[in-house]
Amino acid sequence: MAISPTVDAEYKGTAQPGQERQPTLSVRDLVVEIPTRRGVLRPVDRVSYDLAPGEILGVVGESGAGKSMTGNAVIGLLDRPAHIAGGEILLNGRRIDNLSLREMRKIRGKEIGMVFQDPLTSLNPLIPIGEQLSETIETHLNVSKAEARKRALAALEEVGIPAAAERLDSYPHEFSGGMRQRVVIALALCAEPSLVIADEPTTALDVSVQAQIIALLKRLCREHGTSVILVTHDMGVIAEAADRVAVMYAGKLVEIGPVRDVLTHPRHPYTDGLVGSMPANSHGQARLRQIPGAMPRLNALPEGCAFHPRCPKAQDKCRHAPEPELMNGAACWFPVGEDA
Numbered sequence: 001m002a003i004s005p006t007v008d009a010e011y012k013g014t015a016q017p018g019q020e021r022q023p024t025l026s027v028r029d030l031v032v033e034i035p036t037r038r039g040v041l042r043p044v045d046r047v048s049y050d051l052a053p054g055e056i057l058g059v060v061g062e063s064g065a066g067k068s069m070t071g072n073a074v075i076g077l078l079d080r081p082a083h084i085a086g087g088e089i090l091l092n093g094r095r096i097d098n099l100s101l102r103e104m105r106k107i108r109g110k111e112i113g114m115v116f117q118d119p120l121t122s123l124n125p126l127i128p129i130g131e132q133l134s135e136t137i138e139t140h141l142n143v144s145k146a147e148a149r150k151r152a153l154a155a156l157e158e159v160g161i162p163a164a165a166e167r168l169d170s171y172p173h174e175f176s177g178g179m180r181q182r183v184v185i186a187l188a189l190c191a192e193p194s195l196v197i198a199d200e201p202t203t204a205l206d207v208s209v210q211a212q213i214i215a216l217l218k219r220l221c222r223e224h225g226t227s228v229i230l231v232t233h234d235m236g237v238i239a240e241a242a243d244r245v246a247v248m249y250a251g252k253l254v255e256i257g258p259v260r261d262v263l264t265h266p267r268h269p270y271t272d273g274l275v276g277s278m279p280a281n282s283h284g285q286a287r288l289r290q291i292p293g294a295m296p297r298l299n300a301l302p303e304g305c306a307f308h309p310r311c312p313k314a315q316d317k318c319r320h321a322p323e324p325e326l327m328n329g330a331a332c333w334f335p336v337g338e339d340a
Protein backbone atom coordinates (compact mmCIF):
# COMPACT_ATOMS: atom_id res chain seq x y z
CA MET A 1 0.00 0.00 0.00
CA ALA A 2 1.35 3.40 -0.92
CA ILE A 3 1.72 5.71 2.04
CA SER A 4 1.37 9.39 1.32
CA PRO A 5 4.64 11.20 1.93
CA THR A 6 2.68 13.57 4.17
CA VAL A 7 2.05 10.77 6.65
CA ASP A 8 4.95 9.49 8.64
CA ALA A 9 3.94 5.89 9.03
CA GLU A 10 6.53 4.95 11.62
CA TYR A 11 5.53 7.72 13.99
CA LYS A 12 1.78 7.10 13.66
CA GLY A 13 2.35 3.38 13.74
CA THR A 14 3.85 3.27 17.22
CA ALA A 15 1.07 5.23 18.92
CA GLN A 16 -1.91 3.37 20.35
CA PRO A 17 -5.36 4.64 19.29
CA GLY A 18 -6.36 7.54 21.50
CA GLN A 19 -2.83 7.88 22.92
CA GLU A 20 -1.24 9.82 20.11
CA ARG A 21 1.08 12.43 21.48
CA GLN A 22 1.46 15.66 19.62
CA PRO A 23 4.74 15.55 17.73
CA THR A 24 7.36 18.04 18.86
CA LEU A 25 8.02 18.81 15.22
CA SER A 26 6.04 18.14 12.06
CA VAL A 27 7.59 18.87 8.70
CA ARG A 28 4.94 18.59 6.02
CA ASP A 29 5.75 18.55 2.30
CA LEU A 30 8.56 21.03 2.85
CA VAL A 31 9.97 22.59 -0.31
CA VAL A 32 13.01 24.88 -0.32
CA GLU A 33 13.84 26.64 -3.57
CA ILE A 34 16.79 28.63 -4.84
CA PRO A 35 16.13 30.80 -7.89
CA THR A 36 19.12 30.93 -10.21
CA ARG A 37 19.69 32.40 -13.66
CA ARG A 38 19.36 28.92 -15.11
CA GLY A 39 16.13 28.04 -13.35
CA VAL A 40 14.82 27.17 -9.92
CA LEU A 41 16.68 24.57 -7.82
CA ARG A 42 14.96 22.48 -5.16
CA PRO A 43 17.50 21.46 -2.52
CA VAL A 44 14.56 20.22 -0.41
CA ASP A 45 11.73 18.63 -2.34
CA ARG A 46 8.52 17.69 -0.50
CA VAL A 47 10.15 16.37 2.65
CA SER A 48 7.84 15.19 5.45
CA TYR A 49 8.49 13.72 8.86
CA ASP A 50 7.27 13.86 12.44
CA LEU A 51 9.50 13.95 15.46
CA ALA A 52 8.05 12.59 18.72
CA PRO A 53 8.85 14.13 22.10
CA GLY A 54 12.27 12.95 23.25
CA GLU A 55 13.02 11.25 19.95
CA ILE A 56 16.37 11.52 18.15
CA LEU A 57 15.97 11.56 14.37
CA GLY A 58 19.16 11.18 12.38
CA VAL A 59 19.17 12.82 8.95
CA VAL A 60 21.82 11.25 6.77
CA GLY A 61 23.02 11.48 3.18
CA GLU A 62 26.02 12.51 1.13
CA SER A 63 27.21 16.09 0.86
CA GLY A 64 24.65 18.22 -0.98
CA ALA A 65 21.67 15.93 -0.26
CA GLY A 66 19.74 18.77 1.42
CA LYS A 67 20.20 17.76 5.05
CA SER A 68 21.38 21.14 6.32
CA MET A 69 18.86 23.05 4.23
CA THR A 70 16.06 21.05 5.86
CA GLY A 71 17.40 21.85 9.34
CA ASN A 72 18.04 25.48 8.48
CA ALA A 73 14.47 25.83 7.16
CA VAL A 74 13.17 24.59 10.52
CA ILE A 75 15.16 27.22 12.45
CA GLY A 76 14.46 29.98 9.93
CA LEU A 77 18.12 30.33 8.99
CA LEU A 78 18.10 29.76 5.25
CA ASP A 79 20.67 31.89 3.45
CA ARG A 80 19.06 34.01 0.75
CA PRO A 81 18.16 33.41 -2.00
CA ALA A 82 17.12 29.98 -0.61
CA HIS A 83 13.60 30.18 0.81
CA ILE A 84 10.68 28.00 1.84
CA ALA A 85 8.48 27.64 -1.23
CA GLY A 86 5.94 25.12 0.04
CA GLY A 87 4.77 22.98 2.92
CA GLU A 88 4.44 23.60 6.62
CA ILE A 89 6.59 23.33 9.73
CA LEU A 90 4.85 22.91 13.08
CA LEU A 91 6.62 23.12 16.42
CA ASN A 92 4.49 21.68 19.22
CA GLY A 93 1.45 22.16 17.01
CA ARG A 94 2.20 25.80 16.11
CA ARG A 95 3.13 26.82 12.59
CA ILE A 96 6.56 28.41 12.51
CA ASP A 97 7.40 28.51 8.81
CA ASN A 98 5.51 31.77 8.30
CA LEU A 99 6.75 33.73 11.32
CA SER A 100 8.47 37.11 11.10
CA LEU A 101 12.23 37.28 11.64
CA ARG A 102 11.59 38.80 15.06
CA GLU A 103 9.24 36.03 16.15
CA MET A 104 11.61 33.40 14.82
CA ARG A 105 14.49 34.92 16.75
CA LYS A 106 12.48 34.43 19.96
CA ILE A 107 11.96 30.76 19.15
CA ARG A 108 15.64 30.10 18.43
CA GLY A 109 17.45 29.56 21.69
CA LYS A 110 14.24 29.32 23.70
CA GLU A 111 12.25 26.60 21.94
CA ILE A 112 14.89 25.31 19.54
CA GLY A 113 18.50 24.86 20.58
CA MET A 114 21.25 24.66 17.96
CA VAL A 115 24.58 22.88 17.80
CA PHE A 116 26.62 23.44 14.65
CA GLN A 117 29.75 21.82 13.29
CA ASP A 118 31.99 24.70 14.34
CA PRO A 119 31.43 25.59 18.00
CA LEU A 120 32.83 29.06 17.35
CA THR A 121 29.81 29.98 15.19
CA SER A 122 27.59 29.64 18.28
CA LEU A 123 29.90 31.38 20.75
CA ASN A 124 30.82 35.04 20.97
CA PRO A 125 34.65 35.16 21.14
CA LEU A 126 34.60 38.38 23.16
CA ILE A 127 32.35 37.29 26.02
CA PRO A 128 33.24 34.82 28.80
CA ILE A 129 31.25 31.63 28.44
CA GLY A 130 29.59 31.96 31.87
CA GLU A 131 28.19 35.30 30.80
CA GLN A 132 26.94 33.92 27.48
CA LEU A 133 25.16 31.12 29.28
CA SER A 134 23.66 33.26 32.02
CA GLU A 135 22.50 35.88 29.52
CA THR A 136 20.67 33.21 27.52
CA ILE A 137 19.15 31.75 30.68
CA GLU A 138 18.13 35.17 32.00
CA THR A 139 16.51 36.18 28.72
CA HIS A 140 14.64 32.98 28.01
CA LEU A 141 13.75 31.72 31.47
CA ASN A 142 13.01 35.07 33.10
CA VAL A 143 15.14 34.52 36.18
CA SER A 144 17.33 36.90 38.21
CA LYS A 145 20.99 37.50 37.31
CA ALA A 146 22.15 35.58 40.38
CA GLU A 147 19.90 32.63 39.60
CA ALA A 148 21.01 32.65 35.94
CA ARG A 149 24.67 32.47 37.00
CA LYS A 150 23.90 29.58 39.33
CA ARG A 151 22.15 27.73 36.51
CA ALA A 152 24.99 28.52 34.08
CA LEU A 153 27.40 26.84 36.48
CA ALA A 154 25.10 23.82 36.81
CA ALA A 155 24.84 23.62 32.99
CA LEU A 156 28.63 23.61 32.62
CA GLU A 157 28.94 20.92 35.27
CA GLU A 158 26.27 18.88 33.53
CA VAL A 159 28.21 18.84 30.26
CA GLY A 160 31.39 17.78 32.04
CA ILE A 161 33.55 20.92 32.03
CA PRO A 162 36.18 20.24 34.69
CA ALA A 163 36.47 22.88 37.44
CA ALA A 164 33.41 24.56 35.98
CA ALA A 165 33.24 27.30 38.63
CA GLU A 166 36.70 28.52 37.63
CA ARG A 167 35.91 28.30 33.91
CA LEU A 168 32.83 30.56 34.01
CA ASP A 169 35.03 33.56 33.25
CA SER A 170 37.07 31.88 30.51
CA TYR A 171 36.69 32.87 26.87
CA PRO A 172 35.83 30.39 24.09
CA HIS A 173 39.40 30.34 22.72
CA GLU A 174 40.67 29.09 26.06
CA PHE A 175 38.94 25.73 25.52
CA SER A 176 39.82 22.75 23.32
CA GLY A 177 37.50 21.94 20.41
CA GLY A 178 35.76 19.15 22.32
CA MET A 179 35.31 21.26 25.48
CA ARG A 180 34.00 24.14 23.35
CA GLN A 181 31.40 21.86 21.79
CA ARG A 182 30.38 20.83 25.33
CA VAL A 183 29.85 24.52 26.12
CA VAL A 184 27.73 24.85 22.96
CA ILE A 185 25.63 21.88 24.06
CA ALA A 186 25.15 23.56 27.45
CA LEU A 187 24.10 26.74 25.64
CA ALA A 188 21.72 24.85 23.35
CA LEU A 189 20.01 23.14 26.28
CA CYS A 190 20.11 25.85 28.95
CA ALA A 191 16.76 27.42 28.02
CA GLU A 192 15.13 23.97 28.11
CA PRO A 193 14.06 23.85 24.46
CA SER A 194 11.79 21.08 23.22
CA LEU A 195 13.94 20.60 20.11
CA VAL A 196 17.66 20.65 19.38
CA ILE A 197 19.04 20.74 15.87
CA ALA A 198 22.57 19.37 15.80
CA ASP A 199 24.19 19.76 12.37
CA GLU A 200 27.37 17.68 12.04
CA PRO A 201 28.14 18.35 15.73
CA THR A 202 31.30 16.21 15.74
CA THR A 203 32.62 16.55 12.20
CA ALA A 204 35.21 19.21 13.12
CA LEU A 205 36.42 17.40 16.23
CA ASP A 206 39.24 14.93 16.84
CA VAL A 207 38.07 11.38 16.30
CA SER A 208 38.97 10.60 19.91
CA VAL A 209 36.38 13.04 21.29
CA GLN A 210 33.62 12.52 18.69
CA ALA A 211 32.04 9.56 20.47
CA GLN A 212 32.10 11.39 23.81
CA ILE A 213 30.25 14.38 22.38
CA ILE A 214 27.62 12.20 20.71
CA ALA A 215 27.14 10.23 23.93
CA LEU A 216 26.80 13.47 25.90
CA LEU A 217 24.25 14.94 23.50
CA LYS A 218 22.26 11.73 23.58
CA ARG A 219 22.32 11.40 27.36
CA LEU A 220 21.35 15.01 28.05
CA CYS A 221 18.54 15.05 25.50
CA ARG A 222 17.20 11.82 26.98
CA GLU A 223 17.36 13.27 30.50
CA HIS A 224 15.67 16.50 29.48
CA GLY A 225 13.15 14.81 27.16
CA THR A 226 14.41 16.97 24.29
CA SER A 227 13.78 15.91 20.69
CA VAL A 228 16.78 16.07 18.39
CA ILE A 229 17.37 16.35 14.67
CA LEU A 230 20.89 15.06 14.20
CA VAL A 231 22.24 15.95 10.76
CA THR A 232 25.26 13.89 9.71
CA HIS A 233 26.89 12.24 6.72
CA ASP A 234 28.11 9.48 9.03
CA MET A 235 26.00 6.33 9.41
CA GLY A 236 28.19 5.40 12.39
CA VAL A 237 26.93 8.45 14.28
CA ILE A 238 23.35 7.50 13.39
CA ALA A 239 23.88 3.94 14.64
CA GLU A 240 25.28 5.32 17.89
CA ALA A 241 22.73 7.99 18.67
CA ALA A 242 19.49 8.01 16.69
CA ASP A 243 16.16 6.30 17.30
CA ARG A 244 15.01 6.73 13.72
CA VAL A 245 16.83 7.68 10.57
CA ALA A 246 15.76 9.73 7.57
CA VAL A 247 17.89 9.22 4.47
CA MET A 248 18.09 12.08 1.96
CA TYR A 249 19.22 11.98 -1.65
CA ALA A 250 19.20 14.94 -4.06
CA GLY A 251 16.68 16.89 -1.96
CA LYS A 252 14.28 14.02 -1.32
CA LEU A 253 13.58 11.80 1.62
CA VAL A 254 14.24 8.34 0.20
CA GLU A 255 13.93 6.21 3.32
CA ILE A 256 12.75 6.64 6.91
CA GLY A 257 12.46 4.13 9.71
CA PRO A 258 13.73 2.91 13.07
CA VAL A 259 17.53 2.82 13.07
CA ARG A 260 17.88 -0.87 13.87
CA ASP A 261 15.51 -1.83 11.03
CA VAL A 262 17.11 0.48 8.49
CA LEU A 263 20.64 -0.59 9.39
CA THR A 264 19.88 -4.30 9.34
CA HIS A 265 17.40 -4.29 6.46
CA PRO A 266 17.82 -1.16 4.35
CA ARG A 267 15.10 -1.02 1.70
CA HIS A 268 16.27 1.77 -0.58
CA PRO A 269 19.35 0.79 -2.62
CA TYR A 270 20.93 4.14 -1.68
CA THR A 271 20.55 3.37 2.03
CA ASP A 272 21.90 -0.10 1.32
CA GLY A 273 24.94 1.56 -0.27
CA LEU A 274 25.44 3.89 2.71
CA VAL A 275 25.18 1.00 5.16
CA GLY A 276 27.57 -1.02 3.01
CA SER A 277 30.13 1.77 3.10
CA MET A 278 30.19 1.94 6.91
CA PRO A 279 33.47 0.83 8.45
CA ALA A 280 33.04 -2.54 10.12
CA ASN A 281 32.25 -2.44 13.81
CA SER A 282 33.50 -4.97 16.29
CA HIS A 283 30.73 -7.41 15.34
CA GLY A 284 30.76 -6.98 11.57
CA GLN A 285 33.02 -7.98 8.75
CA ALA A 286 34.95 -5.38 6.82
CA ARG A 287 32.48 -3.71 4.48
CA LEU A 288 33.52 -0.33 3.07
CA ARG A 289 31.81 -0.89 -0.26
CA GLN A 290 31.67 2.49 -1.96
CA ILE A 291 28.59 3.61 -3.89
CA PRO A 292 29.79 4.13 -7.47
CA GLY A 293 29.41 7.57 -9.06
CA ALA A 294 28.33 10.82 -7.45
CA MET A 295 25.07 12.50 -6.52
CA PRO A 296 23.72 14.53 -9.46
CA ARG A 297 23.76 18.31 -9.32
CA LEU A 298 20.35 19.83 -8.61
CA ASN A 299 20.34 21.56 -12.01
CA ALA A 300 21.03 18.28 -13.78
CA LEU A 301 18.75 15.73 -12.15
CA PRO A 302 18.16 12.68 -14.32
CA GLU A 303 14.69 11.68 -15.49
CA GLY A 304 12.88 9.19 -13.25
CA CYS A 305 14.41 8.27 -9.91
CA ALA A 306 17.38 10.56 -9.19
CA PHE A 307 19.39 7.60 -7.87
CA HIS A 308 18.92 5.37 -10.91
CA PRO A 309 22.28 6.10 -12.62
CA ARG A 310 24.07 4.75 -9.53
CA CYS A 311 21.61 2.03 -8.64
CA PRO A 312 22.51 -1.65 -9.05
CA LYS A 313 18.80 -2.53 -9.22
CA ALA A 314 17.69 0.11 -11.76
CA GLN A 315 15.23 -0.99 -14.41
CA ASP A 316 13.37 0.81 -17.17
CA LYS A 317 10.65 2.01 -14.81
CA CYS A 318 13.28 3.71 -12.62
CA ARG A 319 14.66 5.59 -15.63
CA HIS A 320 11.34 6.86 -16.97
CA ALA A 321 8.49 6.74 -14.45
CA PRO A 322 8.03 9.74 -12.15
CA GLU A 323 10.04 9.41 -8.98
CA PRO A 324 8.29 7.02 -6.53
CA GLU A 325 6.78 8.35 -3.32
CA LEU A 326 7.60 6.76 0.05
CA MET A 327 6.06 3.29 0.16
CA ASN A 328 6.44 1.40 3.43
CA GLY A 329 9.28 3.70 4.39
CA ALA A 330 11.25 3.72 1.12
CA ALA A 331 10.88 5.71 -2.10
CA CYS A 332 11.84 2.94 -4.48
CA TRP A 333 10.05 0.88 -7.14
CA PHE A 334 12.18 -2.18 -6.41
CA PRO A 335 13.24 -2.14 -2.75
CA VAL A 336 16.09 -4.30 -1.54
CA GLY A 337 14.85 -7.67 -0.40
CA GLU A 338 11.77 -7.59 -2.61
CA ASP A 339 12.12 -9.36 -5.92
CA ALA A 340 10.87 -7.42 -8.90
Ligand SMILES: Nc1ncnc2c1ncn2[C@@H]1O[C@H](COP(=O)(O)OP(=O)(O)OP(=O)(O)O)[C@@H](O)[C@H]1O
Pocket: 034, 036, 041, 043, 061, 062, 063, 064, 065, 066, 067, 068, 069, 070, 080, 081, 082, 233, 298
Ligand atom coordinates in the same frame (compact mmCIF):
# COMPACT_ATOMS: atom_id res chain seq x y z
N1 LIG B 1 23.09 29.64 -3.20
C1 LIG B 1 23.03 28.45 -3.78
N2 LIG B 1 22.92 28.32 -5.12
C2 LIG B 1 22.83 27.11 -5.70
N3 LIG B 1 22.84 25.94 -5.03
C3 LIG B 1 22.95 25.97 -3.69
C4 LIG B 1 23.07 27.22 -2.99
N4 LIG B 1 23.15 26.94 -1.67
C5 LIG B 1 23.11 25.59 -1.56
N5 LIG B 1 22.97 25.01 -2.75
C6 LIG B 1 22.85 23.57 -3.03
O1 LIG B 1 21.80 23.03 -2.22
C7 LIG B 1 22.04 21.65 -1.99
C8 LIG B 1 21.74 21.27 -0.56
O2 LIG B 1 22.76 21.72 0.31
P1 LIG B 1 22.86 21.27 1.84
O3 LIG B 1 23.91 22.11 2.48
O4 LIG B 1 21.53 21.22 2.47
O5 LIG B 1 23.38 19.77 1.71
P2 LIG B 1 23.89 18.82 2.85
O6 LIG B 1 23.21 17.51 2.60
O7 LIG B 1 23.70 19.41 4.18
O8 LIG B 1 25.40 18.69 2.50
P3 LIG B 1 26.70 19.03 3.38
O9 LIG B 1 26.90 17.82 4.22
O10 LIG B 1 27.77 19.23 2.37
O11 LIG B 1 26.39 20.28 4.15
C9 LIG B 1 23.46 21.38 -2.43
O12 LIG B 1 23.41 20.68 -3.65
C10 LIG B 1 24.06 22.76 -2.63
O13 LIG B 1 25.03 22.74 -3.64
